[in-house]
Amino acid sequence: MERGGVRDRTIRDVQRKVVPKHFPQSKMQGEKSKHVQDSAAHRLLPHHSSTQPKQTDLYILPSYSDILFNNFQSLREEELLLDFSLCIQGKTFRSHGLVLATASECPHLFFGVKPIFGLGMKEIPDFLTPLGFGAVLEFAYYGHVALSHLEEGETVGVLNACEYLQKDRLRKGLTQRVTTSASKEKDKSLALIKDMWDKGLGCDIIIQADTGERYSAHRVVLAAGGDYFRALLCGGMRESREDTVCLRGLSSWVIEAVVGFFYTGQLGLSWARVWELTDALHQFQLKGALSLCTDFLQGGMDESTCLDVLVLAETFGLVQLGQAAEEYVLTHFRLVSAEEKFKDIPFVLLDRLLDKDSLCVDREIVVFRAVVSWVEEEPKERHPFLSSLLSHVRLPLFTSSEVQEALRWKLLYRSSKTRATLETLQRLAKGEKVGSGRKPRSPNQVLVLVGGDAVDDDFMKRVPSRSLWYAQQFHRGPGLMRNIEWKLLTKIPEPPRFRHAVCLFNNKLYILGGRKYYGSLDVLKSAARLDLTQWKWEQLPDMLCPRDYFAAVCLDAKVFVLGGNYDDSQYTDDVQFYSPEENTWRSARPLAAAVCGHAAAVLDGQIYVSGGCDSYHHCSSLLWTYHPSRGCFPRSPMSVGGGRAGHVMLAVGGRLVVAGGVQPLRVGFGDQLLCEVYDPACDSWSSFPALPRPHLSPGGTVMDGRLYVVGGSSANTARDTKWVHCYDPKKECWENLGAMPHPYTDLAVCALPLPNTTR
Template structure:
């Protein structure tokens, strides 16, 4: 019988927590009884208010900024502290630093005042009219926090009318997560988007990217052809040269001869006709070229989520297997819907899920672009540095570059298209390391380490930051289960403390749902937990919601269709195969279909499979 949540760790019981009323003033006492390190966490509010009042009244201002339409006065030290751009421009060696004048001829005074208000107060009035302009300025001035807030605002207000323009501005400013969300909405609402008059204003690269998506919610390729022809006809002399590249991305082979002749006639009428287009429209399904998978497009017009669980330990045996649950399944299976054939031609069949190269438990997991990344972990004999990626498109596992050191109990997340893995335990200690994966060069690069070395914690991306929550930490020669949490800002490459959990815990689940963090279950050093806490990043506050039905640790956690799923784990007395899901709207937990195998130290993921409802 397993005595703790992880046989390689022996955490000591959590130390007493500081009472809530005493946390505002944190201090240390030396041997003489004097107090040191006294702090008032409200002091920065007073300083910020004072600086803003001085700016509003032009008190002690020492910088003049000339914009398109306004002259604005500000404080050099405040701007330099908030922005690397201003810090460089106002350095002593440059003209702006010597003349006390900064000329921004291409910047609107109204927009600059929004940015300066944020610099002085941390607040910005963002609207659908100004947010894209503010994002441009935040990126230009390198104000990373404001850039994140603009991305959050744009994501929150994404719509059919704005998703393509948001994609373009997000791609321009390297806001990869926002760009992915906007492109996903454009794919799911493709019929509506290409029929809008504003579609003709879309950039050519955006259309090419959209047509590259395997899932587009359209009834037929004809809808896409019609939208592309209308787009090209808006500026035929300039845009006709891009038509062959766009038509190559369509399944022209799926059109009968009558339709092909119809579209060639329209192209001639609109003066968009070229020899290359004739060649493309003359291809047939029975021709040699059309049998090429690069030409015969595998367009899907529906998309569905499936749950995956993988890795872990079951009755003393480490697992390489993966289980899948999808809409329409009556039980968990070791097969996944086959997305290798277009839904136009036949319904999906099932394909067997391959096994991982390495059996492992307590590995880190992250999901991006429907690929599942498995990092580190442990076997019965050793810790692992190996990493693998499961790709749903070809149903295969692929090896990635090894981690710098073998670790288990690490946690991983994607932030703005970058894979991060943080913490974990090596042979001797829990590490604070944060690593970022350069997939192009297949190397891991070190980033600013966490404030606390920790393992068996949670790591999640929310509003442009990474959050590390709870876990096991080093304490002298032993270990300690901590309630501490911290936040990483990739722009400044720094970690800062945030509000601690109400309950110290490790081996927990951490999920993001509706702009909140959910810390679920775990182990506090003495008992297994069903407690669930929710973090509000705007208030820096954790609050409790309904607990799980069963206390558990070392389980898999994922989000699907607006619900949190907790799968398997260890209850303190037995290994579980049960699954619970949480509905945030009703604040209730429900038992759902159990997995085939009982397993703990597992991971879970949600991926999209084209062709499912």
């Protein structure tokens, strides 16, 4: 299959509004052409031009014959282009001769210089009844005849009509009880129409190109094929009375392809020809043929063509194609922005793309470099757009070396409008904290389950998991019935993990610590990372000590692990951080106390740590803010119960929600269903809707502004929890979305961009 980008339309053409607009025009010829029912003359008209582009793939519109014959019926009901009239026993039948001919094995009887049947037909045999002819006509247009209500004598009338008009297909169906579907009969009729077209039989109009090529056709087929030709030939315009119509501004091969589609429902498509064809089909309002072009464009996009497809879709208002093209550009932005064609993208489109959270890049510097390459293509013309484009670059996600790279760009120093960007980069270069623009991009997110353990199918033992499952679709049944369709995404490298932690940074998923089995020596210090742009696993250096039931967060381009269980007998206050730039683990200031089963989250550039159990198994209600060099600072403690552990804490809408886990009872621990929310501006807690089911050591994440609490177990019943609960802020309640593929506990959950290969 050829790949060549836009030929007559480029991104630059659209930007500068010089796209050639092939609006179909018609023109009367100077002399009225000879009436074209002379089939001998039509055989001289070429149906296959030598200028037609080669190396094409054939695309077929399903059920095209049904569509075409439905339009024939519409034309007949509106009494348009009727050229066949017959009066039988005082009842007049009017139809299209071409359609009536398709039901006959001898279609030439209805055409020619002196057709046997046609307008003004005189001697009608007595055995040809209105009922019999009406049945033939119904078969011609609909592909079937309702005969169940006919009596025997009436059936004979239909058979007589079939014999007289040589309608063998209908006659065989009646006498031999050979039944086929109406759609198959229409397929056969369409093949007969194409055969008549190939032979020039019954053609009554010529379509002419600017260069003189002429293509014969049937008016009724063109009118049934598309709204443009219907208006042209049935709307009372001058062309409706002419035998030749000239279409200006169209290549001869385009006209040939369009006319050929009318008779076959097929298009030969390649990257060399699809652009001009799409333009013509859009102007002709041929939705069926246009859908074939959009299927071709959508299915064959790559880095060199997706921008062209996106511009074309937006030019013609092809919404579905535009959405697919934009998703492709966003998903493959690194490769797309490296293409030469990227430099011609219109500002309005580039400005919109850079603002998307779903822009998929492994590092934010890629976005900055894309802005640089675009502006430097035409510095004088594009410099006024620079500040707007730079406002979409999330500078705090840069590494120190990337900050220095950006500061070396000279255009930053040439305008007062870029001063804010320059000042931000200079502050980052000094190591200062910059609070705005920190949100990592999160393209095409889906809910993903990572690891955990569950009871095996025989209910004999617990089995740790290596699986990453994602929720492919959420289904709603009657009443409260809910179901989730899960699909396996990938597997964690050995060993399996549960009681581990995960976090996301710069389109990489970090999987940290946990345990591989249930012994005191099975606690892990290993770490792995999944590159979400290349979908490849990387083994990272080990943490400085093993840990499970701990918390992990990402802040200031570092991955932090906080506290946890060391060996089933020792809890730790240790905090470490991993620097992706240096590929090393280092120690940070410890927590205020050794803790296990706590939760952590980042809000407004600060790490918050809540709850957990201390070394004496006391359940804590404390909330801290943590700074890597200064340690912990107490905030207002949680207010529900006497403490909380084995829970999740999620940041959403500028607040922190704690949900799930256990609370201390007079003897032991019990499930905690009550939730609460912390407002850092007021340093206070308030009530939050309670969970409908217990979730001890669940997974939790935020996706599209909704909170998800998944799996875990119940302290009261010692049973695993298989449910996925979601809190929607608009509904202000928790909703049970359905069950996990297995009732996992001690799992991790996150929202990941779905890789293109799984869509």
